Amino acid sequence: MKFLSRYIDSIKPHFSKGGKFEKLSATFEAFETFLFVPGKVTTRGAHIRDSLDMKRLMSIVVIALLPALLFGMYNAGYQHFKLIGETRTFWPIFGFGFLKVLPILVISYVTGLAIEFAFAQIRGHEVNEGFLVTGMLIPLVMPVNVPLWMVVVATAFAVIIGKEVFGGTGMNILNPALTARAFLFFAYPGDMTGDRVWVAGGGAIPPDASTGATVLGNMAQSVIDKVGFSELVSKLPGDLDAFLGFIPGSIGETSKLAILIGAFILVYTGVGSWKIIVSTVVGGLAMGWLLNAFSANAYMEIPAYKHLLYGGFAFGAVFMATDPVTASQTETGKWIYGFLIGMLAILIRVLNPAYPEGMMLAILLMNVFAPLIDHYVLQANISKRERRLKKALKLNNQ
Amino acid sequence: MPRVYITRKGLNIKLKGKAEKIFVKADPAELYAVKPTDFHLLVPKLEVKEGDVVKAGTPLFHDKNNPAIKFASPVSGIVASINRGERRVIQEVIIKASADLVYEQFPKGDPAAMDRDQIISVILSSGTWPAIRQRPYNIIASPARTPKSIFISAFDTAPLGPDFDFLIKGSEKEFQAGIDVLARLTPGLVHVNISDEFPASPAFSKARNARVNYFRGPHPAGNAGIQIHRIDPVNKGEIVWTIGPQEVIMIGRLFMNGVYDASKVVALTGSEVLKARYYRLISGASIKNIVLNNVTEGDHRYISGNVLTGTRIDPEGYVGYYDSQVTVIPEGTEPEFLGWAKPGFGKFSLSRTFFSWLAPGREYRINTNMQGGHRAFVATGVYEKVLPMKIYPMQLFKAIMIEDIELMEQLGIYEIAEEDVALCEYVCPSKMELQALVRKGLDLMIKEMS
Numbered sequence: 001m002k003f004l005s006r007y008i009d010s011i012k013p014h015f016s017k018g019g020k021f022e023k024l025s026a027t028f029e030a031f032e033t034f035l036f037v038p039g040k041v042t043t044r045g046a047h048i049r050d051s052l053d054m055k056r057l058m059s060i061v062v063i064a065l066l067p068a069l070l071f072g073m074y075n076a077g078y079q080h081f082k083l084i085g086e087t088r089t090f091w092p093i094f095g096f097g098f099l100k101v102l103p104i105l106v107i108s109y110v111t112g113l114a115i116e117f118a119f120a121q122i123r124g125h126e127v128n129e130g131f132l133v134t135g136m137l138i139p140l141v142m143p144v145n146v147p148l149w150m151v152v153v154a155t156a157f158a159v160i161i162g163k164e165v166f167g168g169t170g171m172n173i174l175n176p177a178l179t180a181r182a183f184l185f186f187a188y189p190g191d192m193t194g195d196r197v198w199v200a201g202g203g204a205i206p207p208d209a210s211t212g213a214t215v216l217g218n219m220a221q222s223v224i225d226k227v228g229f230s231e232l233v234s235k236l237p238g239d240l241d242a243f244l245g246f247i248p249g250s251i252g253e254t255s256k257l258a259i260l261i262g263a264f265i266l267v268y269t270g271v272g273s274w275k276i277i278v279s280t281v282v283g284g285l286a287m288g289w290l291l292n293a294f295s296a297n298a299y300m301e302i303p304a305y306k307h308l309l310y311g312g313f314a315f316g317a318v319f320m321a322t323d324p325v326t327a328s329q330t331e332t333g334k335w336i337y338g339f340l341i342g343m344l345a346i347l348i349r350v351l352n353p354a355y356p357e358g359m360m361l362a363i364l365l366m367n368v369f370a371p372l373i374d375h376y377v378l379q380a381n382i383s384k385r386e387r388r389l390k391k392a393l394k395l396n397n398q
Numbered sequence: 399m400p401r402v403y404i405t406r407k408g409l410n411i412k413l414k415g416k417a418e419k420i421f422v423k424a425d426p427a428e429l430y431a432v433k434p435t436d437f438h439l440l441v442p443k444l445e446v447k448e449g450d451v452v453k454a455g456t457p458l459f460h461d462k463n464n465p466a467i468k469f470a471s472p473v474s475g476i477v478a479s480i481n482r483g484e485r486r487v488i489q490e491v492i493i494k495a496s497a498d499l500v501y502e503q504f505p506k507g508d509p510a511a512m513d514r515d516q517i518i519s520v521i522l523s524s525g526t527w528p529a530i531r532q533r534p535y536n537i538i539a540s541p542a543r544t545p546k547s548i549f550i551s552a553f554d555t556a557p558l559g560p561d562f563d564f565l566i567k568g569s570e571k572e573f574q575a576g577i578d579v580l581a582r583l584t585p586g587l588v589h590v591n592i593s594d595e596f597p598a599s600p601a602f603s604k605a606r607n608a609r610v611n612y613f614r615g616p617h618p619a620g621n622a623g624i625q626i627h628r629i630d631p632v633n634k635g636e637i638v639w640t641i642g643p644q645e646v647i648m649i650g651r652l653f654m655n656g657v658y659d660a661s662k663v664v665a666l667t668g669s670e671v672l673k674a675r676y677y678r679l680i681s682g683a684s685i686k687n688i689v690l691n692n693v694t695e696g697d698h699r700y701i702s703g704n705v706l707t708g709t710r711i712d713p714e715g716y717v718g719y720y721d722s723q724v725t726v727i728p729e730g731t732e733p734e735f736l737g738w739a740k741p742g743f744g745k746f747s748l749s750r751t752f753f754s755w756l757a758p759g760r761e762y763r764i765n766t767n768m769q770g771g772h773r774a775f776v777a778t779g780v781y782e783k784v785l786p787m788k789i790y791p792m793q794l795f796k797a798i799m800i801e802d803i804e805l806m807e808q809l810g811i812y813e814i815a816e817e818d819v820a821l822c823e824y825v826c827p828s829k830m831e832l833q834a835l836v837r838k839g840l841d842l843m844i845k846e847m848s
Contacts, residue, residue: 005733033771037737041730041766045816045833047705048411048557048727050825051745051752053770055738057778057827060751128774170774270749273779329777330790378793382808389633 008032026120030127057271058129064265064272065136065319067258069105072251073097076144079199079248100144100200101251107148109135111155119164128169130325131159137177137319140252141312141360142184143197150188154180174367175326178360185360193217193356198248214249215242216311216349219299220356229298242309253315256308263318272322275331276338280317283342284308291350299350307346316345316359326367330377337373341366402594403628405615405786409748409821411557413705414669414761415725419564421663422675427683430473431490431716432458436709437528438537438837439844442469442488450477455502455658457525458491466541470525472660472681474500490716493682501657509579509653517582521649524658528719529645533626533638535840536815545639547586547630550577552602552643553593553613555620556704560665560722562643563599565676569647570601576650580641581607591625602643615786623818627787632812644722664717668701668726669763670694679717685724686714693726699766701725706820707833730767738770748780748825773828784821789814791822795832798839803846811839 014020015028032038033055042049074090076097081088088096112135120127138155162179163172185192198214215237222232237247245255253259266272288304295301308314321327321341328337341362348358355361434442441462446452452475457468471493478494504524509517518541521527532539539545552562566573581588590605592598594612603610611629613619622640632638641649644662651659660681667674670693677688685700701708702718705725709718717724742752746762754760781791789810797805816833823832 005735029771034736036733036735037767037769038771039731039733040768040771041699042768045831046820046823047699047701047708047710047725047766048764048824049767049769049829050749050827051742051747051769052749052825052827053738053829054773054776054827055770056751057749059739126771126773128776130776168774170776269751270783271751271778324778325776329779329792331779331782374793378790378809381788381790381810384788385633385808385810388631392633392636 005036008035024121026125026127027117030117030120033126054129058132060265060269060271061133061319062136064262065133065140065252067261068140068252068255068315068319069101069136071245071255071258072140072144073101075245075254076100076200076251078246079144083199097144097200101139103148104139104142104144104146104151104251105136107151108138108155111152112138112159115156115159115164119168123168125168130169134158134176137252138180140315140319141177141181141250143192144200144251145197146184146191150184150191154184157183170325172325173371174364175320175323178320178364178367181360182364198250214311214356215247216356219302219310220349220353223297223299223353227298229301232298232302236306239306239309242306247310250312250315253312256314259314259318266318266322272318273324273327273334275334276322276327277317279335279338280321280342280345281308283339283344284313284317284346285342286339287343287346291346302350307349311349311357312359313345316363317342320359320363321366326370328370328373328377330374332380333370333373333377337366337370340369400610400612402612402614403625405613405619405624405628407783407786408555408616408618409784409825410555410616411705411746411764411824412761413557413667413727414763415667415671415674416558417560417665417667417674417676419561420675421567422673422677422688424677424679424688426495427679427685427687428495429478429684429686429716430471430475430493430495430680430682431684432469432471432493432682433490433716433718434459434469434488435490436719437469439841440538444480444488444491446477446491448477448480451475452477452493453500453502454660455504455524458493459488461538464540466522467527467538468522468525469528470502470658470660472658472683474498501659504652504656504658506656507653509582512582514582517579520652521579524652526645526649526652526658529648530639530641531720533623533632533640533815534812535844536623536817537844539637539639543637545584545586545637548580548584548588548639548641549622549626549629550580550588550590550608550641550643550646551620551622551625552590552598553620554704554722555593555615555617556706556723557617558665558667558723558725559617559620559704560663560667560676562722563596563602565663565665565722566599566601566643566647569650570599572647572650572654573601573643574605574607574650575654576646576648577605577608579649579653580639580646584639586630589625589629591622591629593620618784618818618821619786621818623813623815624786627789627813634807634812636812642720642722645720662722664688664721665723666692666726667723668705670696670698670726670728681719682716684714684716685711688724689713689726697729697731698726699729701727705764706824707817728763728765730765732767734767748783768829770827770829772830775828775830778827780825780827781819781822784825785819787813787818791819794839795830795835798835798842801842803842806839806843811836811843815840 015025077093112131158176158180162176166172243256267274291300344362345358442459443462444459452471461467473495475495478492481490483489530539588608590608591611592602594614703721745752794809
């Protein structure tokens, strides 16, 4: 590797200030730091630094997402062959899903990274690694049938409007991946909701088949159709199927097992906030029980724990709500933030059939309110300090 | 039973090269330095010139803004050179030591029989005053102010920090004498803070004229700033003084013997030191003799102090005024191929993102590499894991960045010093320079308040 390192050092002057390719310095830095942890040493302050850098941090999140991605690929194939009524062995099923999901993943990364590099160049700062995670999250919250051009548009929207206009990485208010999904959800509802979009190759399905709908879609419909509790329950998948993920849904959200593995990685390595995950789950359960207590319709009677198994609740709690930039940034605030996400997600799901999936909207809403929560937590700290000062002044005057 | 203060947040960085508890007497150094750069914001005004003969205790320079604060020569000899840096700012005043030590004589005395002003004038004239620092701002204490309390942290939790229980051996009486002096300077308490985890020297745990407090927890529990925050936090307009145990001993010696005796013990530590031991030397000594033939081959960094807050010095440089430790670690100029993607069995981290968590007891040889490029400020929540204070570090850092004086004050800048956020800087995945940032914030406050 000496050779490569020497080569990079030899071309470096061209990309530094005054060099031929000065304008491409951010791109150069990105590739250089990708290949080598630079030999740059500390100059002032602490003489040693923690081995953890942004690249490692983001890589851990990507690794945590891998189980969900791999299962999502398998499930895309599984749902397809289930719908057309054919049985296949493992590899053809996985292969089918792999070929369906991979283009979405590639498109998301290419679009997003191109924009990131361009902005880094224009602004003259380093390329930040945050998009490594966003680029992975975007495909995982899409239905498998989403047209590729929509992924391009949504990713571009998310990176530019969701992140860069606020000043780039670390400054955004809304979670970029959810911004992408919300954009498509409201701009192209036909391709983001309904029975047709969740299973790949849905075009070959006879028009009267409704097996491609998500559980949440079915439940929302049941409220409109005013079906009874027992009929609704009979339509639900088994808890084990829902837990393992053999149900239709966005690519990465179906397997709660894969998400739990990811959650474990995030929490054990100390990268994700367990406080947010726990409080979101508690909030969801609390709302579920509250709705149980009223039980005005069949949907409200659904046992609270089942809400955690369906739709994007688990995925959102583990990978979306915990985004440190858009979440509440104070430790006390994290409890409030997570709890409200959980409550709102279930509330929107159950009481508003127009939006079968409440998680996306709940997280985006709480993203907006997170700074407000932090403000009040900080105010409490500030007023405690002021009270202490007043007490000290009083003592001195006596 | 005194109270035990428990802190949970923080991090003990496990480095190789802890000093063995053996006193070594190296050949006395030839050269000694008093460095104005050890004292933040000091504008020195020289009182000697090159070639002058000085005794231990002869003032070399004083503070231009407060001429009463003098900085004395630690040894007797000749002023060998006055080294200046950019814009002729004085960096070092070098003294070439004479063969036998001659002291300036100051009035001896029993502090109980003297009034506060007399005590202060003795400390000031002997050049011992800079040993006392104040919070807020972490600068030399102003003799004109009266502190509400005085804090002595008698244990060091910093990486490879010296064991004060060991290095106080033989100076127990002087330490008590120093406390007796300090107790006359404040209407409040003198706090001696020791660790709860192992038995402390009786000089600390049975100190008279002071309150003894116990602390338990990872670094930075040994920082005076953390202890003040827990016991007697600094409010706006209040002053607390801090002083290290070895400086307390110097004040004790001043009043017992009437001399400025700057001898102290320094721990030589770090992975590149062959024999890490404790050395008896005199403040400001060149480290030349103690590192000679005592470090490994290679490109090293020599630090006066610990790896988190210390100052970089030359291999023939001088021990800093406040430091009881010299650390030698390898430089990290070698780029590492795909270093961020490796499993990292040998990479130490607060997080468990490297597989080094499999070996919790291991000690590491850590070099000076930044371990990554500078990145945008992302609120990853790691600062909060290593600052055991009821302060929101990230919000405070942002307030300093935007220079919002009022917000800085509200968020508790008076309670914090650079050293308290050294661990935040260490763990920061964006590789921000947070100690320099906090220093900037403190300087802004000083300017605003004056």
